[in-house]
Structure formats: structure tokens, C-alpha cells
Amino acid sequence: MKxxxxxxxxxxxxxxxxxALSGYPExxxxxxxxxxxxxxxxxxxxxxxxxxxxxxxxxxxxxxxGRTGEFHFAEYMSGMAERLDGEDIDILVxxxxxxxxxxxxxxxxxxxxxxxxxxVIVHSPKPNDERIALLHxxxxxxLVHGRxxxxxxxxxxxxxxxxxxxxATSHLIDLxxxxxxxxxxxxxxxxxxxxxxxxxxxxxxxxIPFDPRLVAHDHFTDELxxxxxxxxxxxxxxxxxxxxxxxxxxxxxxxxxxxxxLVVGRDVSVIAHDDVFPYLTADNMVPSLSATRxxxxxxxxxxxxxxxxLLGGRAAEEIHELWPVELILRESTGPAPTDAQx
Amino acid sequence: MKxxxxxxxxxxxxxxxxxALSGYPExxxxxxxxxxxxxxxxxxxxxxxxxxxxxxxxxxxxxxxGRTGEFHFAEYMSGMAERLDGEDIDILVxxxxxxxxxxxxxxxxxxxxxxxxxxVIVHSPKPNDERIALLHxxxxxxLVHGRxxxxxxxxxxxxxxxxxxxxATSHLIDLxxxxxxxxxxxxxxxxxxxxxxxxxxxxxxxxIPFDPRLVAHDHFTDELxxxxxxxxxxxxxxxxxxxxxxxxxxxxxxxxxxxxxLVVGRDVSVIAHDDVFPYLTADNMVPSLSATRxxxxxxxxxxxxxxxxLLGGRAAEEIHELWPVELILRESTGPAPTDAQx
DNA sequence: CAAAAAATTTAAAACGATTTGGTTGATGCA
DNA sequence: TGCATCAACCAAATCGTTTTAAATTTTTTG
Numbered sequence: 228m229k230x231x232x233x234x235x236x237x238x239x240x241x242x243x244x245x246x247a248l249s250g251y252p253e254x255x256x257x258x259x260x261x262x263x264x265x266x267x268x269x270x271x272x273x274x275x276x277x278x279x280x281x282x283x284x285x286x287x288x289x290x291x292x293g294r295t296g297e298f299h300f301a302e303y304m305s306g307m308a309e310r311l312d313g314e315d316i317d318i319l320v321x322x323x324x325x326x327x328x329x330x331x332x333x334x335x336x337x338x339x340x341x342x343x344x345x346x347v348i349v350h351s352p353k354p355n356d357e358r359i360a361l362l363h364x365x366x367x368x369x370l371v372h373g374r375x376x377x378x379x380x381x382x383x384x385x386x387x388x389x390x391x392x393x394x395a396t397s398h399l400i401d402l403x404x405x406x407x408x409x410x411x412x413x414x415x416x417x418x419x420x421x422x423x424x425x426x427x428x429x430x431x432x433x434x435i436p437f438d439p440r441l442v443a444h445d446h447f448t449d450e451l452x453x454x455x456x457x458x459x460x461x462x463x464x465x466x467x468x469x470x471x472x473x474x475x476x477x478x479x480x481x482x483x484x485x486x487x488x489l490v491v492g493r494d495v496s497v498i499a500h501d502d503v504f505p506y507l508t509a510d511n512m513v514p515s516l517s518a519t520r521x522x523x524x525x526x527x528x529x530x531x532x533x534x535x536x537l538l539g540g541r542a543a544e545e546i547h548e549l550w551p552v553e554l555i556l557r558e559s560t561g562p563a564p565t566d567a568q569x
Numbered sequence: 570m571k572x573x574x575x576x577x578x579x580x581x582x583x584x585x586x587x588x589a590l591s592g593y594p595e596x597x598x599x600x601x602x603x604x605x606x607x608x609x610x611x612x613x614x615x616x617x618x619x620x621x622x623x624x625x626x627x628x629x630x631x632x633x634x635g636r637t638g639e640f641h642f643a644e645y646m647s648g649m650a651e652r653l654d655g656e657d658i659d660i661l662v663x664x665x666x667x668x669x670x671x672x673x674x675x676x677x678x679x680x681x682x683x684x685x686x687x688x689v690i691v692h693s694p695k696p697n698d699e700r701i702a703l704l705h706x707x708x709x710x711x712l713v714h715g716r717x718x719x720x721x722x723x724x725x726x727x728x729x730x731x732x733x734x735x736x737a738t739s740h741l742i743d744l745x746x747x748x749x750x751x752x753x754x755x756x757x758x759x760x761x762x763x764x765x766x767x768x769x770x771x772x773x774x775x776x777i778p779f780d781p782r783l784v785a786h787d788h789f790t791d792e793l794x795x796x797x798x799x800x801x802x803x804x805x806x807x808x809x810x811x812x813x814x815x816x817x818x819x820x821x822x823x824x825x826x827x828x829x830x831l832v833v834g835r836d837v838s839v840i841a842h843d844d845v846f847p848y849l850t851a852d853n854m855v856p857s858l859s860a861t862r863x864x865x866x867x868x869x870x871x872x873x874x875x876x877x878x879l880l881g882g883r884a885a886e887e888i889h890e891l892w893p894v895e896l897i898l899r900e901s902t903g904p905a906p907t908d909a910q911x
Numbered sequence: 912c913a914a915a916a917a918a919t920t921t922a923a924a925a926c927g928a929t930t931t932g933g934t935t936g937a938t939g940c941a
Numbered sequence: 942t943g944c945a946t947c948a949a950c951c952a953a954a955t956c957g958t959t960t961t962a963a964a965t966t967t968t969t970t971g
Contacts, residue, residue, distance in 0.1 A: 254919075
């Protein structure tokens with residue numbers, strides 16, 4: 228059913244009907260109610276594509292999905308989707324080439340100028356992120372999930388990675404650990420740098436020298452967690468504690484520790500960052516995993532919220548949200564062994 | 570830049586330009602080439618929403634995302650996205666209420682009639698799935714990922730769950746196992762039923778009685794894997810082997826086995842289904858996990874392909890694809906222990 | 912009660928493409 | 942040459958809304 232036909236059945240003009248449904252003030256309350264009721268009864272719904280054309284709005288938020296299939300991505304998106312339920316806004320997923328950054332910048336450029344989305348979300352930014360510069364230049368609305376030092380105003384939502392890892396590391400030092408390894412995220416990303424900083428600051432505060440041989444930067448997979456942990460544990464003296472970037476990494480570390488005949492929580496302490504997954508929980512690991520925790524799903528939901536505000540006219544420079552991260556101690560952390568030299 | 574303006578600069582009519590860009594035959598090769606080049610040079614691109622309005626096509630495929638944040642979802646979508654790169658088709662994600670099925674049917678109905686998507690994908694169907702009946706009734710294009718017995722013609726892509734689990738179970742029987750537990754997916758879904766059938770048939774073939782106390786149906790999480798495995802292992806005689814629905818479930822089972830002081834691959838054999846994740850690999854587990862394997866990412870890519878064919882006019886009843894599943898034996902399976910009664 | 916102001920409603924003009932139904936001019940054929 | 946055919950191009954209608962500017966009706970005011 229089209230607007231024209233629907234309006235005719237109501238004995239009104241298309242104009243009035245359109246306004247009634249969009250909630251404009253210059254329509255009497257009585258008429259509005261009648262229109263709303265009849266719309267439901269007769270099943271009239273505006274053609275979305277006509278609306279998009281005339282308003283210039285796409286009714287969608289763009290998300291670029293890395294080819295490496297990050298597992299936390301689904302949680303984030305699910306949180307977004309949940310929040311967007313009821314709003315008339317969709318989520319649009321674009322694949323990324325994921326090779327060099329040029330490709331990705333081109334992708335964002337296409338996405339922004341394609342008219343398919345009203346805003347995009349930038350994930351895992353770098354301190355100096357070309358995507359952010361580009362989007363700003365295009366004057367296209369976007370929210371950064373993470374942070375960047377790019378010197379243009381932009382909206383962002385991030386968790387306190389630095390503080391979380393500083394506290395985690397400090398705690399390990401308090402427990403007597405001196406050789407603390409860190410398996411961090413991909414090099415160059417701001418969140419990795421923040422975690423690096425938290426780690427190094429904690430060491431420095433207590434006068435423990437930083438040893439680059441105890442630090443790795445890479446994707447979050449159990450295999451890489453295992454490999455790095457294995458190789459670190461071969462050092463002499465070996466590390467007595469690990470700080471890890473993800474649950475998957477932690478799984479790898481647990482395996483590596485076991486494979487050396489050592490025991491997590493006694494010989495080697497582990498703290499990992501937990502994005503809170505319904506299918507893999509830190510509490511259930513054996514031994515239960517001490518973690519810095521922040522819900523990816525909640526971040527997704529809040530991101531959707533903030534994008535909505537951005538589209539509603541709120542200034543990007545006003546939208547900065549830094550979430551604290553919990554540190555939850557469980558069995559995987561314990562006092563440093565006194566016989567750390569095997 | 571709009572079509573009219575762009576056409577004027579070329580000294581052509583909008584009609585010809587539009588046709589040149591869309592590859593219609595009634596434009597000379599010379600003109601087409603010139604138009605294409607100038608479009609790039611001057612940066613002309615058709616307004617997507619105008620195209621959508623006039624053609625009635627949305628240029629997007631809809632995917633409904635469960636609230637439970639299934640981890641394999643990201644892989645599937647990433648595969649789709651990869652395949653759709655280059656095509657002018659987006660992926661649109663809708664959240665699902667995930668409560669009762671009525672809500673979900675309503676969601677599919679809204680999605681199909683909203684004009685936002687040209688086709689949708691139905692995940693984890695039931696044998697008699699209302700969503701399929703609805704979409705068929707609406708005459709809306711859709712692809713089922715999985716299978717259903719719903720008696721309307723529909724396109725589907727599925728893996729051979731039944732065969733995979735039958736072979737896995739048979740193999741365990743060959744190894745001498747007699748009490749084989751099964752931690753399956755959510756009850757009622759076709760894939761779970763197929764796996765049940767494969768399991769039961771394998772038992773029956775060898776004259777092993779089916780024991781309902783050794784079977785569970787639930788979500789794929791490590792916690793549930795652990796809990797069910799724990800409780801099964803408390804039985805006497807306890808099971809000597811597990812068939813599990815997912816990698817996460819397998820993680821839970823490994824923990825449960827260890828927590829009883831038993832050893833996977835010696836005291837208890839485990840085979841799980843592996844959707845092939847970059848961040849968690851069966852080969853890297855300790856002991857390495859025997860698995861029935863089929864790539865979710867590949868399924869996503871092929872799904873995108875098939876939807877494209879469907880939209881291209883291929884009949885839904887012609888599109889049926891059943892993928893074989895590999896059985897990969899590793900260290901987690903071994904001969905049944907002779908001293909199975911502790 | 913008439914004029915002014917306010918509240919409703921409407922006709923028609925966008926929005927920016929595709930597509931229908933021609934119109935040209937060149938070529939082929941008798 | 943004359944006529945039909947064909948390749949190449951174009952003017953105008955169309956998709957289904959929203960929105961601008963104007964017309965109508967109703968209410969208020971002096």
C-alpha cells in the first residue's frame with residue numbers, strides 16, 4: 228500500500244498523513260491518532276527507500292569487519308544490535324581487505340560516501356589513524372571504539388586499558404613477581420600501546436627494569452599465546468607471571484605452562500583481559516583465571532547509543548567516554564615462587 | 570555530483586550515461602569507455618538510495634543475530650563479507666529477541682517486508698520452522714543455513730552433521746568404547762537432531778543400547794560442557810568417550826576430565842565438532858583434539874554465493890548443498906581403557 | 912461581529928536515479 | 942533513389958516519499 232492510496236482511504240492528503248506518522252506538531256491530535264490506528268489496521272508502512280532518498284538518511288550504521296574474524300566482534304555487534312532494537316536503524320557490515328592500511332582507508336572512504344550508512348565505527352585505532360583523519364575531512368559522523376591521538380575532534384568510547392594493566396602488573400609485583408611477561412595485542416594499535424604503558428609504568432614505579440624479551444605483540448589466538456608463553460618460559464630465569472591480552476591468549480598460556488610441568492597459580496601467575504563472553508568464562512577455567520574485565524557487549528550497546536546521539540546533533544568533541552576496568556582476582560594469581568630458578 | 574550534471578559535462582543525456590554505467594548494450598563501446606573513465610575522474614557515483622527507490626532493490630542481505638552471541642557467527646559473517654566484497658551488496662544485521670519463536674517470526678516478517686534487504690538467511694532451523702513457512706508465504710527470497718523438513722521448497726546449505734557424528738561415534742566404538750556420552754546443541758534444532766540420529770544409528774549398528782542419561786542438549790559454552798561432562802563422569806560405570814558439539818564444549822569436557830584426575834585420550838576419549846576458528850584450533854589443544862571439521866567461514870562465503878544466485882533468478886528448489894565433514898583423528902581419541910570402572 | 916491570528920490541511924515541487932517509448936542518422940538492399 | 946533496418950542516443954515519465962509554500966478552516970480578540 229502506498230502513501231497516496233492510504234491517504235485517499237483516510238480522506239486526507241498525503242502531506243497530512245506523512246506528518247501525522249512522523250509526529251510533526253501541525254497535525255491535530257485526533258487526526259494523528261486516527262492515522263496511526265489505520266496505518267496499523269491497513270498495514271501501511273512508508274517505503275524505506277523513498278524515505279531514504281528524500282531525507283538523505285540511510286538509517287544504518289556501518290561497521291567494518293576484519294578478515295581475521297576477531298571473536299570479540301560478535302559480542303560487540305550483538306550489543307549494538309540489542310540497543311538498536313526498536314530504533315529504525317540497521318547495522319551494516321563491510322568486509323575489510325585487512326592487508327595494508329591504504330586499502331582500509333579506501334574502504335572507509337567508499338563507505339562514507341556511498342550513502343549506505345549515516346555513521347561508521349572505527350575499531351582498533353592507531354595513535355595516528357588515517358581513517359580518523361579521512362572521516363573528519365569528509366565531515367562524516369563516526370565513533371571511535373578505542374582511542375587515538377589523531378588531532379582532530381572525534382567521538383570515542385574506550386576502556387581504561389592503561390589503568391587496568393597497571394593495576395594487574397602492580398598486583399603481580401605486590402605478590403613478589405619480578406619477571407613478568409606480557410603478551411599484548413597487535414603492535415601499533417592504541418590499546419596495545421596503552422597496555423604497554425600501564426605495564427611499563429607499573430614496573431618502573433617499583434624499580435623493576437623493563438626487559439623487551441618478555442614482551443610480545445600479536446593477534447589474540449590461543450596458538451600465539453602458547454607459542455610466546457613457551458618461548459618465554461624457556462628463558463632463564465624464566466618469568467613467574469604473565470599478563471595477557473585476551474582469554475584465548477590465556478588458554479594458550481595455560482597450555483604452555485602445563486606443558487612445562489608447571490602449575491598455573493603456583494609456579495606461574497596469569498592475569499588476562501576478559502571481554503566477557505557467554506561461551507568462555509574466566510571463572511570456569513582451571514585454575515580460575517584472574518582477569519581485568521570489561522564487557523564487550525556493553526561497549527557495543529553504548530556505542531550504538533553514542534552514535535545515535537552523534538546523529539542527533541551532539542558535538543563529537545563532547546562524546547568521550549572512558550570506562551573503568553575491573554580487576555578480578557582468582558586462583559591463577561599467587562605469590563611468586565621462591566624457587567623460581569629451575 | 571549528480572547524474573544530470575555529470576551527463577551535461579559529458580555532453581550526453583542522463584539516459585545514455587546511466588546505461589553506459591550499467592552496461593546496457595545500446596551504448597557504443599567508445600561512449601561507454603569514455604563515460605566510465607570520466608566517472609572515475611570526476612568522481613561520479615549514482616546515489617544509492619535513488620537507485621534503490623527506482624529499481625526496488627535494496628542491495629543487501631539480511632542476517633538475524635541471536636542475542637546469545639554465538640561465537641561461530643562472526644566467522645560465518647566474515648566469510649559472507651569476504652565473498653560479497655566487490656559485489657554491490659551489503660550485509661545487514663538485525664538483532665533478535667531470542668525469547669519465544671513468535672517474536673522471531675515477527676522479526677523476519679518485518680525484515681522481509683521492510684524493503685531493507687533483498688533476501689535473508691535463516692540460521693539454526695527447526696524441522697518444522699515457522700520462519701521458513703512465513704518467508705515462503707511472503708514469496709521472499711531466503712537461504713536456510715542448515716536444514717528443515719518444512720514442506721515448502723527452499724534453498725539450503727548444510728553440512729552432513731548426521732554422517733559426521735555417525736562416523737565419529739563408530740570410530741569410538743571401533744576403539745572399544747561402549748559408554749559414549751554426547752553433548753549436543755540446543756534441543757529442537759535440526760542440526761542437533763541430525764547429530765542425535767548419527768549418534769544413535771552408530772550405536773544401534775553395533776548393538777549398543779542407547780542410554781538417555783548420557784546425552785545432553787544445550788548451548789555451546791565451555792561452562793555447560795564442563796557441567797554435563799562432570800555429571801556424566803559421576804555415573805558408574807562412567808562414560809569412556811565424549812562426542813561434543815563444539816570447541817567450547819570440548820574445552821569444558823577437557824577440564825571436567827582433568828578435574829576428575831583422568832587423562833583425555835587415555836582414560837576418556839573426546840571428539841568434538843570444529844567450525845575452524847583462527848583463534849582456537851583443535852590441533853593446538855593438549856592433547857590435540859580429534860574433530861569433525863567443517864569451515865564456518867567457507868559456509869558463509871558459499872551462502873553469499875547461493876543467495877546471489879537466488880537473486881539472479883535460480884530456483885530455490887535447485888539450491889541444495891550438503892557438505893561432507895572431515896573426521897580428523899588426533900590425540901584425544903584412543904582405545905577404551907580396560908579398567909573403566911574406578 | 913469583523914478582523915487578525917492560530918491551527919489545520921493541502922497542492923505541488925523536490926529527492927536522483929532508471930526505464931519506457933521515441934527520435935535521429937547511418938547503413939543495407941532492391 | 943527510396944525504403945526498411947539498425948545502432949546510438951535522448952525527453953519525459955516514474956519510483957514513493959518529504960517538505961515548502963500556500964490555502965483553508967477555526968479560534969481569538971478588540
